Amino acid sequence: xxxxxxxxxxxxxxxxxxxxxxxxxxxxxxxxxxxxxxxxxxxxxxxxxxxxxxxxxxxxxxxxxxxxxxxxxxxxxxxxxxxxxxxxxxxxxxxxxxxxxxxxxxxxxxxxxxxxxxxxxxxxxxxxxxxxxxxxxxxxxxxxxxxxxxxxxxxxxxxxxxxxxxxxxxxxxxxxxxxxxxxxxxxxxxxxxxxxxxxxxxxxxxxxxxxxxxxxxxxxxxxxxxxxxxxxxxxxxxxxxxxxxxxxxxxxxxxxxxxxxxxxxxxxxxxxxxxxxxxxxxxxxxxxxxxxxxxxxxxxxxxxxxxxxxxxxxxxxxxxxxxxxxxxxxxxxxxxxxxxxxxxxxxxxxxxxxxxxxxxxxxxxxxxxxxxxxxxxxxxxxxxxxxxxxxxxxxxxxxxxxx
Ligand SMILES: *Cc1c(COP(=O)(O)O)cnc(C)c1O
Numbered sequence: 422x423x424x425x426x427x428x429x430x431x432x433x434x435x436x437x438x439x440x441x442x443x444x445x446x447x448x449x450x451x452x453x454x455x456x457x458x459x460x461x462x463x464x465x466x467x468x469x470x471x472x473x474x475x476x477x478x479x480x481x482x483x484x485x486x487x488x489x490x491x492x493x494x495x496x497x498x499x500x501x502x503x504x505x506x507x508x509x510x511x512x513x514x515x516x517x518x519x520x521x522x523x524x525x526x527x528x529x530x531x532x533x534x535x536x537x538x539x540x541x542x543x544x545x546x547x548x549x550x551x552x553x554x555x556x557x558x559x560x561x562x563x564x565x566x567x568x569x570x571x572x573x574x575x576x577x578x579x580x581x582x583x584x585x586x587x588x589x590x591x592x593x594x595x596x597x598x599x600x601x602x603x604x605x606x607x608x609x610x611x612x613x614x615x616x617x618x619x620x621x622x623x624x625x626x627x628x629x630x631x632x633x634x635x636x637x638x639x640x641x642x643x644x645x646x647x648x649x650x651x652x653x654x655x656x657x658x659x660x661x662x663x664x665x666x667x668x669x670x671x672x673x674x675x676x677x678x679x680x681x682x683x684x685x686x687x688x689x690x691x692x693x694x695x696x697x698x699x700x701x702x703x704x705x706x707x708x709x710x711x712x713x714x715x716x717x718x719x720x721x722x723x724x725x726x727x728x729x730x731x732x733x734x735x736x737x738x739x740x741x742x743x744x745x746x747x748x749x750x751x752x753x754x755x756x757x758x759x760x761x762x763x764x765x766x767x768x769x770x771x772x773x774x775x776x777x778x779x780x781x782x783x784x785x786x787x788x789x790x791x792x793x794x795x796x797x798x799x800x801x802x803x804x805x806x807x808x809x810x811x812x813x814x815x816x817x818x819x820x821x822x823x824x
Pocket of ligand 1: 524525527529557559609613643645670671
């Protein structure tokens with residue numbers, strides 16, 4: 422007798438996430454297995470977190486060794502993994518200081534607090550942040566206030582004051598929204614949850630120039646784009662700019678819960694008593710993350726992402742040419758969306774699932790692909806083959822609405 426975990430979940434768990442009906446029990450590399458022994462190619466990748474694939478031996482070993490040594494203390498004391506990870510991040514980026522969190526939304530909260538503190542200390546009490554429409558910054562109150570999607574916000578108003586949402590890809594909109602009260606601009610380099618929206622050429626550089634002109638901080642939410650996803654260690658490195666701070670999470674732990682915010686010396690304004698965390702930066706999470714970061718650097722995973730991502734892009738473009746249902750494919754590195762001419766996202770997701778490929782339905786009319794970064798070209802081909810059969814099936818079938 423196998424246990425019906427899905428029925429138990431429906432009974433005991435808060436019903437806030439519409440799950441795909443698969444119960445996963447095991448993973449290896451780019452593949453996962455469900456409780457019925459079925460195998461899938463995992464193009465959801467823990468929502469872009471499992472960058473080294475499942476059960477990467479280096480990560481497993483680092484976690485096992487640290488778990489047997491020291492799992493947790495408190496930030497009242499110094500621990501080596503935390504300092505080593507902070508040093509590695511600083512030495513491989515343009516930032517000078519790091520703070521570790523447990524999630525992406527907390528990393529964004531750290532940037533929001535940094536902006537507020539900066540405004541008080543250096544900008545006459547300015548506190549407003551300009552963020553983009555269609556953005557996603559997380560689920561805590563500060564982060565949903567920053568998020569530019571009303572459906573995440575309306576159930577929870579009143580929001581944190583001080584956020585102005587403007588059109589993505591328009592520096593003019595940022596200029597027009599800038600006032601005496603503005604202290605910072607917060608953007609995703611590529612909007613992930615919003616449907617994989619790539620910035621227009623020159624946009625981020627123009628925003629950087631405007632922020633410099635007006636003395637505004639430019640912060641990037643790299644929770645999804647950081648640590649190799651776009652073919653560079655950090656997403657901003659694709660766009661010839663250096664932001665004043667970034668938020669990281671997802672890929673940073675390769676599946677272990679850890680986030681971080683990194684700031685330049687200019688934005689190094691939080692001081693004793695301003696911020697803290699019980700679990701943030703604990704030895705277990707940091708040892709895991711350090712193993713991930715070292716593997717990413719030693720194996721030059723960003724260069725691999727460029728090659729594998731280029732191959733996947735080619736294959737997806739071919740697919741788009743052959744099937745009228747596919748309206749557009751867009752993305753960078755190993756973060757892609759396939760958009761349909763109608764709301765076929767759920768149909769394609771289910772057809773893929775039946776054939777052994779897990780994808781994410783990012784919009785009613787689009788699926789998102791965010792596989793582990795160790796994806797091989799053969800695995801990319803296998804996935805595109807399944808996606809193609811699924812698109813073909815959806816194209817022939819009668820349209821139906823998403824649940
Ligand atoms: C996933 C995500 C977040 C939130 O991260 P959590 O770990 O779920 O809190 C924030 N910003 C971006 C861009 C994300 O993709």
